[in-house]
Amino acid sequence: MSAGVHTVAVIGAGKIGELMLSGLLRSGWPADRLLATARRQIRAEELATRYGVRVVDNLVAVDEADVLAIAVKPQDAAVLLDEIGPKVPADKLVISLCAGLPTSFFNRRLPEGTPVVRVMTNTPALVDEAMTAISAGVHATGAHLALAEEMFKPLGATIRVPESQQDAVTALSGSGPAYFYLLVEAMIDAGILLGLPRQVAHELIVQTAIGSAVMLRDSGEHPVKLREAVTSPAGTTISAVRELEKHGVRAALLAALEAARDRARELAAQNG
Incomplete structure (x- = not known):
């Protein structure tokens, strides 16, 4: 799966979302294949100016992107999924960067069969030296994991772990x-x-x-x-x-x- 084939939307481009966005751009991911969303207009303008990507609302991102990278704070995830969940086709890959939230949290709020991959990265992504752990949800295939790895490898090293180990990953490398x-x-x-x-x-x-x-x-x-x-x-x-x-x-x-x-x-x- 090559980078140029997929359109990625970073939903909730705060600190971690921006790390992902900037890393993808540094790796050569086409800017016209990247979308971002932000709550505040001033933040949206900042992202558009800094990275040259389109900043859209959440439902437009869901409609246009093949991959939805959810990077909101954990306490905001339920409200977001209440908004976008009914609009997410079951064949779109959802990548969660929400610390502490299991893939089952997303499965309950997304259409049956939606593939979810859980990711924990860290701030050395800013200098392309991140450690990123990737786990498959129940509906995610090897191809979904490979795509997630392709997206995060430019930020540093990646490793696949069972989801049961993600809380330990958060404690060890995330923090x-x-x-x-x-x-x-x-x-x-x-x-x-x-x-x-x-x-x-x-x-x-x-x-x-x-x-x-x-x-x-x-x-x-x-x-x-x-x-x-x-x-x-x-x-x-x-x-x-x-x-x-x-x-x-x-x-x-x-x-x-x-x-x-x-x-x-x-x-x-x-x-x-």
Whole structure:
């Protein structure tokens, strides 16, 4: 399925929807095959000016697009589907970017047999380094999954997972960038405490983070081995690692990800 064959409508082009829109354009998806919708007129004008795509109302998007990418906030999804659900032909692919909402949520509000693919991506899509997890709903075929992968591969890496794992994906990679930013922020503050100028501390930590990530990706080594390679007997690193373990950093991360997973489940329950 080639990019130029399909017209995609990003319904609710907020932050995540805009990430998808801009990524598709960077990948060469034709602008005349992209539509967007937005609640506010000022937002619609902003999208049209920035990306050169048509911004239409929801029902026009449903009528003209082959693929409907639903990117509204989870709490707004039911109202949206009440509006467009009866107008969606059962042969159109619906891609959900709504965090926490299972495909069954859409199945109950769309015509019987409508294929739904659930997607969780993250903000590094802005620099084409996203991690995107894709799951098939009950009516989605391998061809539907392949099309979803084609749409999101330009934004970074993709992986297929069973939908039962999507709440864990949300906690791990969907929210994951925030954990890294918090860690980097803390390490920069530590550099300042140790006497470094802020900009120097920032450059040291950011490049260290980039290099470490590339080594994790490209070396094929387990993170334990990579950590051990930096950790000399009775050296500086082991002293730091001892303090991290003493203060429960590992346990805190486990608890944090469980909390994020549980919140994803709560969102699904609250929104029916």
